[in-house]
Amino acid sequence: MIKYPTKKKTYRKPRINQSNRGMGLEKLIDEANAHYLEQNKAVIHKKPTPVQIVNVAYPRREMAKITEAYFRKPSTTDYNGVYKGFYIDFDVKETKHETSYALKNIHDHQIQHLRRVQAHGGVAFILIKVDRLDTVFLLPFERLERYLKRAETGRKSMTLAEIEREGYPIKESLAPRIDYLKAVDSYLKTRQKR
Amino acid sequence: MIKYPTKKKTYRKPRINQSNRGMGLEKLIDEANAHYLEQNKAVIHKKPTPVQIVNVAYPRREMAKITEAYFRKPSTTDYNGVYKGFYIDFDVKETKHETSYALKNIHDHQIQHLRRVQAHGGVAFILIKVDRLDTVFLLPFERLERYLKRAETGRKSMTLAEIEREGYPIKESLAPRIDYLKAVDSYLKTRQKR
Numbered sequence: 512m513i514k515y516p517t518k519k520k521t522y523r524k525p526r527i528n529q530s531n532r533g534m535g536l537e538k539l540i541d542e543a544n545a546h547y548l549e550q551n552k553a554v555i556h557k558k559p560t561p562v563q564i565v566n567v568a569y570p571r572r573e574m575a576k577i578t579e580a581y582f583r584k585p586s587t588t589d590y591n592g593v594y595k596g597f598y599i600d601f602d603v604k605e606t607k608h609e610t611s612y613a614l615k616n617i618h619d620h621q622i623q624h625l626r627r628v629q630a631h632g633g634v635a636f637i638l639i640k641v642d643r644l645d646t647v648f649l650l651p652f653e654r655l656e657r658y659l660k661r662a663e664t665g666r667k668s669m670t671l672a673e674i675e676r677e678g679y680p681i682k683e684s685l686a687p688r689i690d691y692l693k694a695v696d697s698y699l700k701t702r703q704k705r
Numbered sequence: 706m707i708k709y710p711t712k713k714k715t716y717r718k719p720r721i722n723q724s725n726r727g728m729g730l731e732k733l734i735d736e737a738n739a740h741y742l743e744q745n746k747a748v749i750h751k752k753p754t755p756v757q758i759v760n761v762a763y764p765r766r767e768m769a770k771i772t773e774a775y776f777r778k779p780s781t782t783d784y785n786g787v788y789k790g791f792y793i794d795f796d797v798k799e800t801k802h803e804t805s806y807a808l809k810n811i812h813d814h815q816i817q818h819l820r821r822v823q824a825h826g827g828v829a830f831i832l833i834k835v836d837r838l839d840t841v842f843l844l845p846f847e848r849l850e851r852y853l854k855r856a857e858t859g860r861k862s863m864t865l866a867e868i869e870r871e872g873y874p875i876k877e878s879l880a881p882r883i884d885y886l887k888a889v890d891s892y893l894k895t896r897q898k899r
Contacts (some may be wrong), residue, residue, distance in 0.1 A: 551824070554827070559777075578772060578773065581771065594825065631747060
């Protein structure tokens with residue numbers, strides 16, 4: 512058999528995966544966080560993407576260029592910080608699905624992390640944009656957890672009606688556009704009542 | 706004038722700078738955090754190094770290799786999380802200096818961040834290893850701030866005696882070796898007394 516020389520293929524494709532699905536909403540959350548910081552309302556930041564750095568070159572003095580690195584698996588959620596003395600921790604999701612949100616989009620490491628945060632007295636939730644309803648909801652982890660439990664033996668998703676019932680809707684405002692701390696306030700009120 | 710061809714220089718040097726100075730202690734803090742997570746005592750993580758990703762190649766399907774990226778300036782401290790419902794936020798420092806710690810080693814963005822955390826009810830501090838005393842101290846930001854204030858017009862460093870007086874010493878133990886949450890407990894007790 513003759514082996515023809517083959518051109519070595521290099522795949523270059525845009526990263527379209529789960530973790531990018533929340534991009535549109537993420538921008539709005541970054542905007543809200545910048546606003547909160549500036550208005551001295553809260554200190555909440557997005558965590559950098561975890562990267563394993565293998566090689567760094569110095570094309571010029573005082574200029575470090577990373578020439579080889581790999582994405583590492585995150586072990587937490589993307590956002591955390593402090594608001595009114597509370598530890599705040601959340602992730603951002605989006606669903607374009609017409610009728611429900613598949614729970615498999617919330618990764619195991621995120622679930623485990625939010626469960627721990629909740630257990631240690633932090634305020635754990637997800638912000639989920641439901642395109643069909645054109646609304647962002649704050650869904651407290653303690654409520655989400657019931658549906659994760661149900662998914663073990665039954666339905667693997669939450670219906671939009673369930674998200675509406677369990678979540679706190681965030682009305683779009685001017686600045687910031689997604690003023691999610693208002694929904695945190697509403698949630699904290701019900702938490703304190705218990 | 707004849708221009709001789711010159712070999713393009715590429716500097717490759719280990720990153721020896723401020724941010725690496727705390728490396729030895731950082732490892733011990735990472736160890737402590739892993740221990741706390743496993744023992745269900747607290748959820749505290751180190752933040753990833755912020756990196757601006759410019760180019761990603763896919764030498765194989767499902768394998769992303771970052772081929773060009775740059776270090777970004779961090780806007781926060783390296784560690785945060787939740788302990789007993791408190792938002793915890795700190796950075797790690799080391800001093801090999803015989804008699805004092807130069808305050809310029811605490812960067813402006815770290816000071817600004819810790820000040821904000823403090824204002825929003827978080828527990829803000831630095832962990833500082835004083836080689837001379839072979840001891841790690843938890844130095845609450847509210848106390849450190851007095852010396853930052855003094856540095857505006859006077860002395861630009863803290864003496865080791867001042868660090869000993871203002872800080873909470875952390876005795877080395879077995880597991881974890883630097884059980885810094887004990888010092889957090891001591892600090893919280895004095896905070897609550899006020």
